[in-house]
Amino acid sequence: MPHYDVPTGHRPFSHSSEEEVARILDFYGLKWLYEPRSFPLRWDGDRVTEMFSPDFYLPELDLYLELTTMKQSLVTAKNRKLRRLRELYPDVNIRLLYRRDIYRLLAKYGFGPLVHGELPLVEKVLFTRPEIEKRVAELGAAITKDYAGQEIVLIGVLRGVFCFMADLMRYVPLSMTVDFMSVSYYSGAGIQGGVHVTKGPDVEMQGKHVVLVEDIVDTGMTLHYLLAYLGERNPASVKVCALLDKRVRRIADVQVDYVGFAPPDEFLVGYGLDYLGRYRNLPFIGILRPKEAQESGE
């Protein structure tokens, strides 16, 4: 599912740092336009004698970006132009940006990397923080509508689900209890492979309407096992809500009632999802760089 349109057909970049910033903007899923507008700054009669074309415009943030190097002479000239532009066009939002500053700026809008000055080992952002937030709110609204007037039990499958669960439950203003369960996978030689429950839920489920909350359904094998496990506790009903549904990889034929996103067949990290225990704290969902994914045997 494409999450944004990569602008094409723009003028060639005049500097490699511009291309780098464009890549970073793409990485964070932010739409951008390259030098889309020129602002006249000075006139000689009717004739424009000085113009200024900021490097980028980010429509989602309504913000122009002008990149600059550390060279002081250039910075001084640019600052003068920017001052003039702000005087003439007070409604225009523009920022002068040192290359190293782009990370800090993006972080302010919730798009930046968490690691100081370096990009995480993520190839690209698939779902941004605002996109996730919007979708989780929609899922919460759907559950709220379907279970109106009923008491529900939300069961989350640790650990990947904790971000999603925490956000989702706050969009479901119904009477509910919340609990978690843990699963593990045997894969060692001599032990039969497969999923098993290491911690079951403590809440009473008999006669209750259960919503099983999952971060991601991949082959569907985990979910298949969990549905059988929960079924033994005689709930009145069980429905499944998964933030991510990698349908193309499905092996076990399981029904997911509420789906956040149907991502492509890639290894995903962030917003609770991990790779070898890391990356859970990324505020977005991204695709892990193939090299590292290969090392995991994925």
Ligand code: IMP
């Ligand atoms: P399944 O049994 O193949 O459906 O796998 C489900 C579990 O595998 C999920 O609950 C995750 O813990 C893990 N998983 C599957 N795909 C991914 C991924 O892309 N990133 C992180 N974890 C994943």
Ligand code: MG
């Ligand atoms: Mg899981």
